[in-house]
Amino acid sequence: MVNGLNLAFQYLQQFSVLVLAAVGLAIIFGIMGVINLAHGEFIMVGAYATVFGYHDLGLPLLASMVLAVVVTAAFGFVVERLLVKRTYGRLFDSMVVTLGLSLVLSQGMLVLRGTSEPSIPTPFGTISYGAFSQSLYKVALALVAVGVLAVVYWLFTHTEYGIRARATIQNEEMSRALGVTTERVYSQTFAIGSALAGLTGALLAPLVSVNPTMGGTYLVKSFVVVVVGGPSVVLGTGLSGGLLGAVDAGVTYFYDQTMGSIVLLVVTVFVIRFFQDGITGFVERARDRLAAEGA
Structure with a gap:
């Protein structure tokens, strides 16, 4: 029973990290078509803030976590206005620019703050049962991850920004003709994605070692979740985070973290090979087939 409880808490942490790390990247890529290779460094900035x-x-x-979200949102807005907006429609250029930004951020933070930071105590205490003992913060982290997905869904379905963003995705030129300021949509989108990255860093700060190179790990995990999840930001991130979190947590628990990362990449390659549109693409096609058969 103790092993089962430890595995469950390991899963909660992996699921939370994958979902929180990926959702901001998924929003930016899904709406703007920009692959932000500095996404991991935005997470790092949130942790440092x-x-x-x-x-x-x-x-x-x-209050420190709120500060981190505000700082990364503002920083993301400035980055989009000064750098990213000049690369729209040129995917390779956007990757080069954001890769350069990631190097500047990581090396700049190394110069400013050094190689490590003092730890932050994990809030909420622990839950114990016999030999079992785990932090309640992992449960809170999972609840926040689900809450973030719910807020993102509401944002895109029940707000004026969401309507304009979805219109921009479907047809940018028509949206402009109808009065949508797509540049403003892009600025808001990048700021929101950056804020979510900052929130991720803030939430991870009590759990991990905060250092200038921490962003690379979360960038890779974010891309894996986005690719496996497919086109739907909320459903794709949730399902992909759930699947990959289970794989990573299970293999890491019974073997080690390196083997968990290897198996995670193997599962990703398998999904890409057989489900080219990701999990949500497969779900949507299955739903369409069922609807056609029912008709």
Whole structure:
């Protein structure tokens, strides 16, 4: 029973990390068609902002996390206005620009803050049962991940921004003709995606070692989740995070983290090979077939 509980908490953490890390990248790529290779560094900036607020400014942890979200959202807005907007329609150029930005951020943070930061205590305490003991923060993290997906769904289905964003995805030229300022949509989208990356870094700060090179790991995991999930931001990220989180948690628990990463990539290659539109593409085709048969 203890092993089962430990595995369940391991899964909660992996699921939360994958979903939170990927959702911002999925939004930016899905709406803007930009592959942000600095996404991991935005997560890193969020973690550093949280540490700075908590240790340097003496703020409570929650206030430090809010500070991280605001900082990364503002930084993302500036980056989009100064750099990313000049690469629209040129995928390779956007990748080069954001890759360069990622190198500047990681090396700049190394110069400014050094190789490591003081740790942040994990909130909420622990839950214990015999030999079993795990942090309740992992449960809170999973609830936040689900809550973020729900908020993103509401944002794209019940707000004016969401209507304009979906219109821009479907037909950018027609949207402009109908009065949609697509440049504003792109700026808002990049800021939202950056804010979600900052939130991820803030939430991970009490769990991981905050350092200038931490972004690379989360960038890879984010891309894996987005590719496996397919075109739907919310459903794709949720299903992909659930599947890959189970694979990663199970293999890591019974073997080690390296083997977990290897199997994760193998599963990703399998999904890409047999489900080219990802999980949600497969789900949508199956739903269409069932609807056609029912008719």
